Amino acid sequence: MPLTSTDRGARPRTTPANAPRRIRPALLATAVCAACACLVAASAPPAPLGVGDRLFPHLGNPGYDVTSYDLSLTYPGRNDKPLRAVTVIDARTTARLDRLNLDFARGRVHSVEVDGEPAAHAAAGEDLVVTPREPLDAGERVRITVAHTSDPLPGKGPEGGWLRTAGGLALANQADAAHLVFPCNDHPSDKALFTVRVTAPGGHTAVAGGVRTDVDRDGASTTWTYRTLHPMATELAQISIGRSTVLRRTGPHGLPVRDVVPTRHRAALEPWLRKTPGQIAWMESKAGPYPFETYGVLVADAATGFALETQTLSLFERGLFTDPAYPAWYVDSIMVHELAHQWFGNSVSPHRWSDVWLNEAHATWYEALYAEEKSGRTVEARMKTAYAASDRWRAAGGPPAAPKAPEPGNRLGIFRPNVYDGAALILYALRQEIGRPAFDRLQRAWASRHRDATATTADFVALASETAGRDLSRFLEGWLYGEKTPPMPGHPDWRTGG
Incomplete structure (x- = not known):
């Protein structure tokens, strides 16, 4: 999908709802038929829709x-x-x-307006179906206003959406749970600007x-x-509410870094948080300039079992930093994993969820590379272990792409x-095939060419071929879509099934 416009205004309809209309006699029959068609469409039961995502x-x-x-x-x-809430x-x-x-699937809808006029609305599956007073023509700018509640549920939040912490709330929307918090077009192909109050x-x-x-x-309350x-x-939106402290520091090139x-x-978390500016500088040396306006770590006082790359404010559970069972090199690499995202x-988002390997392969790659450079845990050893398990992973979860x-x-x-590691193998195989200099150029080109946009697996294959100066589609086909893992270039002794 093309990059969305930054124009936030909503222009009025060409013909206001209460304006008189003049229809030439020759067009009367056509107009009546069109009106009948609209009536039939509007009278059909509301139904959930989608953009055709396979997953x-x-x-x-x-x-x-x-x-x-x-x-x-x-x-x-x-x-x-x-x-x-009002969205x-x-x-x-x-x-x-x-x-x-x-x-939108969790919360009560109080009212809906389209361009300032009340609009009918009904639930259908996990959709909120809105019927404006007049049909919307292609190419119109439209403003939809929904007054609703946003409802947290008990527990750790495996359903996604609001995550209840010891002192408040945070968001965990991946992969398809933002619509459990607010009405939206909940697919990564439709990126937009956000204002949150x-x-x-x-x-x-x-x-x-x-x-x-x-x-x-204002009195006993504050609005941020x-x-x-x-x-x-x-899926990358983040909102934290709680009894928290915001810590501020400066990253590379004066980048504002704030941790929550x-x-x-x-005090216990500070030794970990002070590492972030150096980790950003390390990632910039690999992938190019940091792509956003700020960065920071959000530490949730909750047992989540995961970390999440919410945009500009990555979410981590407190236990990752305070549980002595996690060695320092592992914590560092997980921090870099979410930063790499x-x-x-x-910045470069998947156009369809089948392209999610592009997210996780790269984040896993830099997680492993950081552990190699900072802690001596070689990428080759990790990839050899992953290769041995790759056929089993493909059988259980499908090919990476x-x-x-x-x-x-x-x-x-x-x-x-x-x-994750199964997809990082693709990057390792590609580096083996085209050499490190070309591979490093590819990584930086991918991050810059598709910045603030979405991209597909086909886009990656095309850019890899362009960077290498030869068609890599046949080489990558088996790695991306094969039921079995192809031979690893440079390692004829590697075997699957271990």
């Missing part, structure tokens, strides 16, 4: 391109109560629409992805406003070993 068929919605989201949330002071979506239609579907009672701090633009204290300066996929930590654990997965669909009820089911 998530009902995710995203056709017919429009979101340019910006404006989220206003009011936190009640308890993380087991719904937040009051404003500016979009540009790409087709004529009698109805417009949004992804959070109002919370005294003693709480709210932080979101992007840069802080305003803090408004954050804006992204680059488009973002919905539970106040009572601030800012280039690979966030054609992963099997997740099991019902398991939203994280696509994140199997085949798209």
Whole structure:
């Protein structure tokens, strides 16, 4: 999908709803037929739609391109109560629409407006189906305003969406759970700018992805406003609310770095957090300039079992840094994994979820490379171990570029070993095939050519071929899509099945 426009305005309809219309007699029959067709379409039962993603068929919605989201949330002071919310979506239609579907599946909808006019709405599956007073023509700018609740659920949040922490809330939207928090076009192919406003009672701090633009204290509550300066996929949105402290430091080239930590654990976490500027500098030496306006680490006081590369503010569970069972080299490499995603997965996002290997292969690659350069744990040894398991991973999860669909009820089911170390093997094989200088040029070119956009596996194959100066499609075909793992260049002795 083309890069979305940064124009946040919504222009009025060409013909206002209350303006008289003149129809020439010769066109009367056509107009009546068109009106009848609209009536039939509008009277059909609302139905969930999707953009045709093979892994998530009902995710995203056709017919429009979101340019910006404006989220206003009011936190009640308890993380087991719904937040009051208003979501404003500016979009540009790409087709004529009698109805417009949004992804939204958790929360109560109080009202919907389209360009300031009340609009009918109904739930259909995990969609909110909006019917404006008049059909929308292709090429229109439209503003949809939804007043709703945003509802956390008990537990650690395996369903995705709001993650309840010891002192508040954070977001874990990957892969398809942003619509459990706010109405949206919940697919990475439709990136947009975000403005987030959070109002919370005294003693709480709210932080979101992007840069802080305003803090408004009003009596017993405070409202924080954050804006992204680059488009973002919905699954990468982050909002933290809690009894937190924001720590600030400076990264390479004056980059603002801010970390969000539970106040009572601030001292224990500082030795890890001070490493971030150096890790950013290391990644820049490999992949080029850091692609966003800020970076930082969000430490959630919760047992999640995962880390998450939310844009400009990566999410980690506190135990990663405080549990002595995790060796220092491992913690460092996980920090670099999520940092690398800012280039690979966030700035360059997958056009379809089948392209997720492009995210995880690169992040795993730099995780391994950092462990090699800083701790002596060689990439070759890790890749040899992965090669031995690769056929087993492909059988269980599919080839890296054609992963099997997740099991019902398991939203994280696509994140199997085949798209982590199994996909990093593709990068290792490619480096073996084309040599390190060409491979390093490819990595930097990939991050710069597709910055702030989406890309596909075919795009990667094309750029690899261009960089190498020869067609690599046949070489990469088996690595990307084969049921069995191809022979590893330079290592004829490596065997699968170990």
